[in-house]
Amino acid sequence: MARTGYGNLYCRRNSKLDSFLKRNTDRAVYERIRAYEPCVVISDTVNKVYMHVVLSDECVYLTEYPPRTLTAAVNLSRVRDIELINDLPDFLSGKDREHSQHIRIIYAAAKPAAKGDDWQGRDKKEGLPPAAPPSHRNHHLTVPPTLEGVGSLFSENNWRISPEPPQRNHTVGGEVEVHMLRPVRSASCPDPETLGLLRLPRPRGHPPSPTPSLHSFVSPLASPSSPLSPLERSPKIHEAGQVYRRRGSVLARLLRRERVNSRERDGEKDGEEREKEAELHLYAVSQMSRIYLHLQSSWSSYIIRSTLLLDPLYRRRCSTSSSSSPRSQLPAISWERTAHLFRQLSAELLQEGLNLESLYLLLQELRTAALRNITLRKLFWRSSEMCVFLVQTLEDSLHGCQSPQGVHTADQLLLSTLTAQTLAVMFRETEVEPARLSLLTAKKGALTARMLLALVCDPELQTHNQGTPVDSELQALLAEYLDAACSLLFELVVLGQEASRCSSVENFLTVGWILRVLQPHPHLLSFIGYQAQQVVLVLSDVQRSALSPLQSVLLFQRCRLLLACLQYSHQLGQHLRSHYREEFRYYVKLSCAEEKLPSHYPISQPALRLVKQLLALILHR
Structure with missing residues (x-):
C-alpha cells in the first residue's frame, strides 16, 4: 500500500491509523488497502459521524476517529454507481462547508434471510456484516469472499523451475485449496497454460452451519466403520x-x-x-481530497477484474485447477521472496542474445505472475529497467511487423500483443504506487511518450501479397494486437483523467497531454477510427449473440477511450463526428446494447452508461 505523499494524488500517511490497520487486518487485506481519508459519514447505521474511510481493492471500510473498530461498509461487488454531488451540506460551516466533496455510493442492499430457515441451522445470509457498535471491537478482519478463483496465498515453489515432483495440496476442512502443478518452463512447450508460474488457492464455499x-x-444410518454408542443402541x-x-x-x-x-x-x-438499493454518503472535508478518485478507480478495476474472471481462460491464468489430494496449506509468499523471484526473472529477460521464442515465454511468465500477484506489479514500477525494456520491445516488434521484408511478421505481432498486454496488467491496481508516477513523469514524461507513440499503429496491414491465407491470419493477429493496444491506452487515459483532477504541477500526465503527444502520429486518426468501428460492429444488429466477458470489457474500454477523445481533443472529436456519426446514428441502439450485455456481468450497467454518453456526444451537432 502506498500512503506516502507524492504530488496531490496520494493520501497523507497517518501512522496511528496505519498501525491500527496492520494489527487488526489480515495481511492479504492490509497489502491491498489503497487509501484512507477522514470523512463525515451518513448511512443506514451512521448519521453524520466523523470517521476514517478505508478503501481496499474489494471493499470500503469505516473506522472511528481515532480508530477503535473496523467495519466493512460496502463491498464493491454491490456498488451500482459512485457520484460526486454538487451541494453545500448544511451541517458543515465555514471553509469545511465550501471545500467539502459530497460522494454518494449507491449499492444493492444485502438480501434478507428467508423465513423459517434459521431453525434448521442453514446459513443463507449474503452480503457484508452489519456495522458493529463502537463498544464491540473487531480484533481480526478476513478477506471478503467476493471473487472466485482469486486469493492471497502463493506457493514459493510454484513460480519458477523446480526439480521436485508434482504436488497437490488442500486443507482438510475443504475451505481452501492450494494446487501445485508441475513447474515447467521450456522453450519447446507449445501450451502457455502449462508454464510453471505462481498458483493461487481457490477458495471454496463455507460448509453449512453446524447448528x-x-x-x-x-x-x-450410521457408518459401518463407526459402531453405535450404548446411548444410540437404546430402543x-x-x-x-x-x-x-x-x-x-x-x-x-x-x-x-x-x-x-x-x-x-x-x-x-x-x-x-x-x-433494494441503499446509499452511503461521504463528505470529504479536505480541499485536496482524492478519495473520490480512488473510489472510482477501485470500482473500475473491480468490475473489470470480476468480469474477466467469468471467462474460463482468464480464470485459469489467474488460478489453478482443482485437486482433491489431501495436503497441508502452504504459507503466503513473502514480499522478500517475491522480490527475489522478480529479480531472477528480470535478469533472464534483460540478458543479451535472447532469442524470440525464449523472450516470448519469459514475457508470458511475467504477465501471468503479475496477474496473480499485486506485489510483483508494485516491484515492476520500482524497477525502471523492466519498464524501459518492455517499451523498447514494443517499439522494435511493431517496427519489425510493419516491415515488408520481415520474415517473422506473425511472430512479431504475437510478441507485440503480449508486450502490450503485460504493460496493461502492470497498470492495474497500482494507482497509489508512488514509484509508478515517478517513473512515468521522469524527464518530462519521456518514457510515457515513447510508450504512447509505440502502441499506436496502422490498423491496415500492408503486405505485398494481398488476399492470401497468410494475410487473413495476419489480419487476425493484428486485430488481437489492436485490442491489446486499446486496453493499454485505456489505462493511460485513466491515469490522465486522475491527473486532470489534481492541481499539482508535478503531475502533468493529463488526458490533454496524452492526446497532444499522440497528435503528430501518422496513424492516430486511423487507429482511433478503428476503435470506433469496433464499437459500431459490436453493438449493431448484425450479430445478436451476447457478448463474452472479454468483449464486454473491451467495449467498456473503447467507450472510455472514445469519450476522452471527444472531450479533450478538438481534432479527434471532429474526426469521429464527421466520419462515424451516421454509423452511430443508424447502427448503435441502446436496446440492442442491453440485449448483448448480460445482466450478470458486473461491467454491463457501467458500459451501458458509457454507450449512452458516447451517443450523446457523437450525435451532438
Missing part, C-alpha cells in the same frame, strides 16, 4: 429419534409449502425488494 436440527438428534432413545425425525419432516414440508405459496403471491415484487 443442530431435528434430524441430527439420532442417526440410524427408547432410538424410538424417540424416529418421532423427532417424523415431526421434523412434517415441519419441513409445511415450511417448504409456505415458502412456495409466498413466492407465488409476491411474484416479482419479492425480488425487487431483495435488490
Whole structure:
C-alpha cells in the first residue's frame, strides 16, 4: 500500500491509523488497502459521524476517529454507481462547508434471510456484516469472499523451475485449496497454460452451519466403520429419534409449502425488494481530497477484474485447477521472496542474445505472475529497467511487423500483443504506487511518450501479397494486437483523467497531454477510427449473440477511450463526428446494447452508461 505523499494524488500517511490497520487486518487485506481519508459519514447505521474511510481493492471500510473498530461498509461487488454531488451540506460551516466533496455510493442492499430457515441451522445470509457498535471491537478482519478463483496465498515453489515432483495440496476442512502443478518452463512447450508460474488457492464455499436440527438428534444410518454408542443402541432413545425425525419432516414440508405459496403471491415484487438499493454518503472535508478518485478507480478495476474472471481462460491464468489430494496449506509468499523471484526473472529477460521464442515465454511468465500477484506489479514500477525494456520491445516488434521484408511478421505481432498486454496488467491496481508516477513523469514524461507513440499503429496491414491465407491470419493477429493496444491506452487515459483532477504541477500526465503527444502520429486518426468501428460492429444488429466477458470489457474500454477523445481533443472529436456519426446514428441502439450485455456481468450497467454518453456526444451537432 502506498500512503506516502507524492504530488496531490496520494493520501497523507497517518501512522496511528496505519498501525491500527496492520494489527487488526489480515495481511492479504492490509497489502491491498489503497487509501484512507477522514470523512463525515451518513448511512443506514451512521448519521453524520466523523470517521476514517478505508478503501481496499474489494471493499470500503469505516473506522472511528481515532480508530477503535473496523467495519466493512460496502463491498464493491454491490456498488451500482459512485457520484460526486454538487451541494453545500448544511451541517458543515465555514471553509469545511465550501471545500467539502459530497460522494454518494449507491449499492444493492444485502438480501434478507428467508423465513423459517434459521431453525434448521442453514446459513443463507449474503452480503457484508452489519456495522458493529463502537463498544464491540473487531480484533481480526478476513478477506471478503467476493471473487472466485482469486486469493492471497502463493506457493514459493510454484513460480519458477523446480526439480521436485508434482504436488497437490488442500486443507482438510475443504475451505481452501492450494494446487501445485508441475513447474515447467521450456522453450519447446507449445501450451502457455502449462508454464510453471505462481498458483493461487481457490477458495471454496463455507460448509453449512453446524447448528443442530431435528434430524441430527439420532442417526440410524450410521457408518459401518463407526459402531453405535450404548446411548444410540437404546430402543427408547432410538424410538424417540424416529418421532423427532417424523415431526421434523412434517415441519419441513409445511415450511417448504409456505415458502412456495409466498413466492407465488409476491411474484416479482419479492425480488425487487431483495435488490433494494441503499446509499452511503461521504463528505470529504479536505480541499485536496482524492478519495473520490480512488473510489472510482477501485470500482473500475473491480468490475473489470470480476468480469474477466467469468471467462474460463482468464480464470485459469489467474488460478489453478482443482485437486482433491489431501495436503497441508502452504504459507503466503513473502514480499522478500517475491522480490527475489522478480529479480531472477528480470535478469533472464534483460540478458543479451535472447532469442524470440525464449523472450516470448519469459514475457508470458511475467504477465501471468503479475496477474496473480499485486506485489510483483508494485516491484515492476520500482524497477525502471523492466519498464524501459518492455517499451523498447514494443517499439522494435511493431517496427519489425510493419516491415515488408520481415520474415517473422506473425511472430512479431504475437510478441507485440503480449508486450502490450503485460504493460496493461502492470497498470492495474497500482494507482497509489508512488514509484509508478515517478517513473512515468521522469524527464518530462519521456518514457510515457515513447510508450504512447509505440502502441499506436496502422490498423491496415500492408503486405505485398494481398488476399492470401497468410494475410487473413495476419489480419487476425493484428486485430488481437489492436485490442491489446486499446486496453493499454485505456489505462493511460485513466491515469490522465486522475491527473486532470489534481492541481499539482508535478503531475502533468493529463488526458490533454496524452492526446497532444499522440497528435503528430501518422496513424492516430486511423487507429482511433478503428476503435470506433469496433464499437459500431459490436453493438449493431448484425450479430445478436451476447457478448463474452472479454468483449464486454473491451467495449467498456473503447467507450472510455472514445469519450476522452471527444472531450479533450478538438481534432479527434471532429474526426469521429464527421466520419462515424451516421454509423452511430443508424447502427448503435441502446436496446440492442442491453440485449448483448448480460445482466450478470458486473461491467454491463457501467458500459451501458458509457454507450449512452458516447451517443450523446457523437450525435451532438
